[in-house]
Amino acid sequence: MPIKSRIRTIPDWPKKGIMFRDITTLLKDPEGLKICVEDFIKRYKNKKFDLVVGIDSRGFILGGVLAYALGKGFVPVRKKGKLPAETESQEYQLEYGTDTVEIHKDAIKKGQRVIVIDDLLATGGTSLAAIKLVKKLGGKVIEAGFIVDLPDLGGGKKLKKEGINYYAQVAFEGE
């Protein structure tokens, strides 16, 4: 599997019991980056949409490429306090406590069609918060695209339950 075999697994990071899937080994390899980007291009080149929304910060890498390659605009969803103009905010649950993501209020026009990109789908908390931000601005999320899905953590089910299409290039399940 040309994508999966290039992803490095770091056991017990950031804490004991977590198998961290590290995409930096995929992206530093020119062939790995190319395969990964072209898989997204193939999937989205015939879809009708206006913007790619990338999630802070690994979602910026692939999100930016996809927007450029398909002639769309790129919009960042960022952690709280990072965007300088007027923002819309969305809180989401973490294991302990909450976190907040933001988007510029003028980043998406009503009715614009959006692909949301991040590197990894785990519990789906951040992705769903980003999707809610797009919807708050009147945008329509066509699909959320990821490099890696961790189905054991239930993010995909959560997105489906909210009526959101999602796509992941590879999955690590029961590993």
Next chain:
Amino acid sequence: MPIKSRIRTIPDWPKKGIMFRDITTLLKDPEGLKICVEDFIKRYKNKKFDLVVGIDSRGFILGGVLAYALGKGFVPVRKKGKLPAETESQEYQLEYGTDTVEIHKDAIKKGQRVIVIDDLLATGGTSLAAIKLVKKLGGKVIEAGFIVDLPDLGGGKKLKKEGINYYAQVAFEGE
């Protein structure tokens, strides 16, 4: 000026007296993103290099595109504590206190040639720290590329003094 006119200035952000140059308005416009990326492609397509290093986190957007478009690998330099494998660290001065950036120790092989990309050159602290990380791993920085230069803040002079070539698409000076 097709790039400059698409960059939004936010006065007094993140604090009074700062004129913040916001590239999100440039990147959300498909034509703006295209012009910006193609300017970097034109500059670097005939240069001999192996990797694009993007600086956390706005440097990931253009850095990822450039790496893909020119068939190179992409390597992130990140804020402290974000990279899962063994890292090299570099501290740098802030106005008050210090900050640290990191790179994976195995991200660059000795002798590899690198373009460092970030969105904005201000005092040059982060860029120079990123460049030092590349050098610590035995990489050679061919050039540091930015969308925006703020010459009044002296980053360009600092890079030149260290013998680093740099390039910026636009400059805001005395504005």
